[in-house]
Amino acid sequence: MLETIERYSQEVHSAQFTTKEEVEAFRIQYLGNKGILKDLYAAFKNVGIEEKKNVGLALNEFKKQIEEKISSLNFQDNRSSKAILDDFTKPSSSESSGSLHPISIITYEIIDIFERIGFSVSEGPEVEDDWHNFSALNFPEDHPARDMQDTFFLSLGQSNYSLRTHTSSVQVRVMEEHSPPIRTISPGRVYRNEAISARAHCFFHQLEGLYIDKDVTFADLKQTLDYFAKSLFGKEVKLRLRPSYFPFTEPSAEVDVSCTLCAQKGCSVCKYTGWLEIMGCGMVDPNVLSSCGIDPNTYTGFAFGMGIERITQLKYRVNDLRLYSENDVRFLQQFKS
Ligand code: DAH
Numbered sequence: 001m002l003e004t005i006e007r008y009s010q011e012v013h014s015a016q017f018t019t020k021e022e023v024e025a026f027r028i029q030y031l032g033n034k035g036i037l038k039d040l041y042a043a044f045k046n047v048g049i050e051e052k053k054n055v056g057l058a059l060n061e062f063k064k065q066i067e068e069k070i071s072s073l074n075f076q077d078n079r080s081s082k083a084i085l086d087d088f089t090k091p092s093s094s095e096s097s098g099s100l101h102p103i104s105i106i107t108y109e110i111i112d113i114f115e116r117i118g119f120s121v122s123e124g125p126e127v128e129d130d131w132h133n134f135s136a137l138n139f140p141e142d143h144p145a146r147d148m149q150d151t152f153f154l155s156l157g158q159s160n161y162s163l164r165t166h167t168s169s170v171q172v173r174v175m176e177e178h179s180p181p182i183r184t185i186s187p188g189r190v191y192r193n194e195a196i197s198a199r200a201h202c203f204f205h206q207l208e209g210l211y212i213d214k215d216v217t218f219a220d221l222k223q224t225l226d227y228f229a230k231s232l233f234g235k236e237v238k239l240r241l242r243p244s245y246f247p248f249t250e251p252s253a254e255v256d257v258s259c260t261l262c263a264q265k266g267c268s269v270c271k272y273t274g275w276l277e278i279m280g281c282g283m284v285d286p287n288v289l290s291s292c293g294i295d296p297n298t299y300t301g302f303a304f305g306m307g308i309e310r311i312t313q314l315k316y317r318v319n320d321l322r323l324y325s326e327n328d329v330r331f332l333q334q335f336k337s
Contacts, residue, residue: 001040001047005058008036012065019087023073030066037063099336103205103324106312107187110207113231114185117224119209122184124170126191130160132169136291137248152191152202163191167208168248168305171284174210175292180299181213187308198320205308210284212294212301218251218283221302225281229257232311236260240275249282249303261317269314276314279306 012030017023030036040059047055100108111121124132134146144150145165152163170186186208194200211220222241229237238258246252256275258264264274281304286296309321316335318324323331 001043001051001055002058005040005055005062008040009062009065012062012069015069017073023070027066027070031063031070037066097336099332101324101332102312102316102318102335103308105335106315107205107207107308109232110228110306110308110311111185111187113228114209116231117227119183119185119211122170122174122186123188124164124167124173124186126164126189127154127156127161128164128169130162132172133162133164133166136172136288137168138285138287138291139247143247150192150194152193164188165192166190166305167206168303170208171210171248171303172288172292175212175289175294180294180301182301183211183213185209196322198322201309201321201325203325204321207306207308209281209304210301211303212284212289212299214299216283216300216302218302221281221283221304224302225255225279225304229255229278233257233260233314241281244280244282246280246282248285248288249280250285252280252282255279255281255304260314269317269319278310278314279304281305 008030015026017026028035032038037059040062044052044055044059115121133151134143139145151165154161154163167186167188167190170188174182174184174186188206189203190206191203192200194202196202209224211224222239226239229239236258237260240256240258241253242256244252244254254277256277259267259270259274259276261267261269262274264270266272266274270276281302284301284303289296289299289301309324312318312324313321
């Protein structure tokens with residue numbers, strides 16, 4: 001019997017496997033209910049008393065050898081051993097795919113709409129100097145928007161830097177670097193020193209628009225925004241402009257679209273007014289044109305700026321701003337297309 005065990009032991013030692021299935025067959029062959037080990041234990045009962053001790057020890061060793069062989073193969077399996085790599089028919093492991101963030105989806109959609117009517121995309125820095133964020137945009141020295149409560153100021157040497165509070169700063173950079181005609185949109189992240197809640201955040205996203213040329217009028221602005229709103233929200237949407245004030249535009253207006261959620265019947269999103277505010281706009285103030293080296297006697301232009309979270313909220317009915325930056329995959333997965 002010792003010889004039989006030795007023979008099997010040699011076989012186990014030299015056994016080679018290329019697939020998981022072969023390992024499993026090996027396990028059944030030796031350790032299964034009707035396996036070799038079972039037969040050997042059955043035969044062990046008939047071994048004479050003087051041989052029993054040695055055969056028993058050899059049997060136990062043999063069992064250990066088989067178990068170790070199998071577990072060493074499993075170990076290799078986890079680490080993608082050659083044996084497993086060689087199995088080209090093995091199904092690939094499924095990786096869960098990511099998806100675009102809703103803010104990105106809407107940003108791309110808006111870019112697409114404006115690119116169709118000749119606007120190009122421009123970008124600027126998030127760390128901005130006082131000139132580009134405020135002064136060139138005609139903000140008076142004591143304007144409340146410069147206040148510590150709104151702006152994250154940075155102490156970087158002598159100069160006055162802050163995190164940009166709006167993407168209007170990019171208008172200034174584009175006008176300084178290019179001469180008209182200018183037709184550009186500038187999407188990007190902006191920062192405000194606000195307490196974080198469902199309705200306010202210390203960072204969010206805006207998209208700025210700028211059109212400078214000879215004879216640009218308020219009618220061009222209105223037509224452009226009408227085209228934009230209808231492309232984004234649907235043909236049936238109506239636009240309303242309310243007079244407003246921004247330091248960098250004159251005249252200025254706030255833009256509302258008819259509430260598409262309730263068809264203007266009144267709902268909690270439009271606060272029962274039937275209208276939703278989506279952006280600010282106006283004719284670029286002549287002071288801003290001069291500050292940026294463009295002659296206001298030759299050129300006119302319009303500008304507009306919208307909050308991307310706000311638009312996304314209207315498109316997807318997300319009512320808590322914090323969801324956008326929590327990275328909760330349960331939220332993000334809903335935007336898989
Ligand atoms: N920069 C403004 C803000 O952050 C938005 C804005 C309003 C931009 C009117 C414009 C504009 O270009 O004309 O609230």
